[in-house]
Amino acid sequence: MPTYKAPLRDLQFVLHEVLDSESHYQSIGAEEATPDMIDAILSEAGKFCEDVLAPLNRVGDEEGCTYNDGEVTTPTGFKEAYAQWVENGWPSLSHKEEFGGQGLPESIGAAVNEFVSEANWSWGMYPGLSHGAMNTIELHGTDEQKETYLTKLVSGEWTGTMCLTEPHCGSDLGILKSKAEPNGDGSYAITGTKIFISSGEHDMAENIVHIVLARLPGAPEGTKGISLFIVPKFLPDGTRNDVKCGSIEHKMGIHGNATCVMNFDAAKGFLIGPEHQGLKCMFTFMNFARLGTAMQGVASAELSFQGALEYAKDRLAMRSLTGPKAPEKAADPIIVHPDVRRMLLTQKAFAEGGRVMMHAASQLVDVVKYSKDEAKAKEADELLSFLTPIAKAFLTEVGTEAANHGVQVYGGHGFIAEWGMEQIVRDNRIAQLYEGTTGIQALDLLGRKVLMSQGESLKGFTKIVHKFCKANAENETLKPLVEKLAALNKEWGEITMQVGMKAMQNREEVGGAAVDYLMYSGYITLAYYWLLMAKTAQDKLDAGTDEPAFYQAKLKTATFYFDRILPRTESHKTMMLSGVDSMMALDEEHFAF
Secondary structure, three states, rough: OOOOOHHHHHHHHHHHHOOHHHHHHHHHOOOOOOOOHHHHHHHHHHHHHHHHHOHHHHOOOOOOOOEEEEEEEEEOOOOHHHHHHHHHOHHHHHHHHHHHHOOHHEEEEEEEEHHHHOOOHHHHHHHHHHHHHHHHHHHHOOOOHHHHHHHHHOOOOEEEEOOOOOOOOOOOHHOOEEEEEEEEOOOOOEEEEEEEEEEOOOOOOOEEEEEEEEEEEOOHHHHHHHHEEEEOOOOOOOOOOOOOEEEEEOOOOOOOOOEEEEEEEEEEEEEEOOOHHHHHHHHHHHHHHHHHHHHHHHHEEEEEEHHHHHHHHOOOOOOOOOOOOOOOOOOHHHHHHHHHHHHHHHHHHHHHHHHHHHHHHHHHHHHHHHOOHHHHHHHHHHHHHHHHHHHHHHHOOOHHHHHHHHHHHHEEEEOOOOHHHHHHHHHHHHHHOOOOHHHHHHHHHHHHHHHHHOOOHHHHHHHHHHHHHOOOOOOOOOOHHHHHHHHHHHHHHHHHHHHHHHHHHHOOOHHHHHHHHHHHHHHHHHHHHHHHHHHHHHHHHHHHOOHHHHHHHHHHHHHHHHHHHOOOOOOHHHHHHHHHHHHHOOOHHHHHO
């Protein structure tokens, strides 16, 4: 397993230099969140992740979770690490003081979450799933529900889950069957089976608060008839509720996290939010969950890059085609070979570019939650809504690509478990599936966000890119990159119009183009964030710095991204415009052979 090192300097560059965190926090009234405070928090979080969580990553993979008659035991060390996490106050970092939190903005919690995700994704899911439950109760719960549940979740004494999916419906929640019958005392009897419930049962906290979708009697069919309920493992009076883990899944990866089948047998639940408005309330935590999943893609790219880089510097194989680079050794380190450089730089480009995308999104979350300027909050919410499916799907797709490169750099050793690279591939693969598959995110982006808004959501972002390119059009160092991005930004709108016109003739065109459209959008979006980094790095170099190598690396990686990765947009454009006919031409019975 690679020795994890928290990328503290790079995160400081992103937060303080590229995204100007100090001005951001002043604009939302969080002046106490100074760079020094943030650095102190990140330093301590990095130590915890390096010293406590990272050593448990392989332990969790090898041991997995143990199921016994409804009870789940987590891998060795997980429970103790969680107790230390709670004791140090990490769960309460970005929650309101009135509920026992420390009152810091969401984006600071997101920065800490990056380190946790990189060090041990399986462990991080246990406290991570609580985040959505907390936001949902805070926004939609009653005062009594907040006092009873939110305070315990904020402290970390209890954890939370999202219980949405059922065996027959997957992501199509409109056909879920779980029922909620009134008990006559204000509570409801929840009956049904939920599957793929991450952290649904474990031994790390004294109670688990399930947020559950179910139907009330006489509810309308489809998504308009779904309500949301709080169903705790233990009721407030300490009574064991009738919700039980029926089994845990045997999975490709994330073995250290329990993926549970949860059976609700007239379990006592409490309505949260209005009747039949469960999906609307659910999206409170679903959007946060999607951003959390996007972080897994960044984390996988970062962790795999760290391991591959160290190995490439040390592993000897063949000589450079231009002559020996280490003549005193039997062969050259493989990092001298162009193809190894290609893989390493691809990992680096996705990890560092994805980092900026994620933390820019987390600042938008701050604005939505804390800004007193309604117009700015609305603008931020619309931009975040547009970027969320791109971040979730694109970053998890390229995160898997980066993890696969890590295996490839190691050669045969990458296929062997003891090196840890194949675990990153297995752990990350789920990120393209849960919280909505890549295809579902793509339909959300192209169908709901872009076409249904008649392109307005896209314009919100392309205007930002256009202004940046215009402001830097005469920057001699960045000019070649600016010109490429400006051209693609203009093409983006034109391509969208072409797809929209096709969809007016045949609605299937949306489904046929969606994933290519999302990936096309993702590469352009990442190019913008890389150009932001390049501009910041160039400004630092022009002003004089004692870290020239750090900033030069940013410029050179940006150039690599624009030269070797951004051209992928051309193939995605060709595919999305080729139409849906060839996809639908083959009769179903002819798929068999």
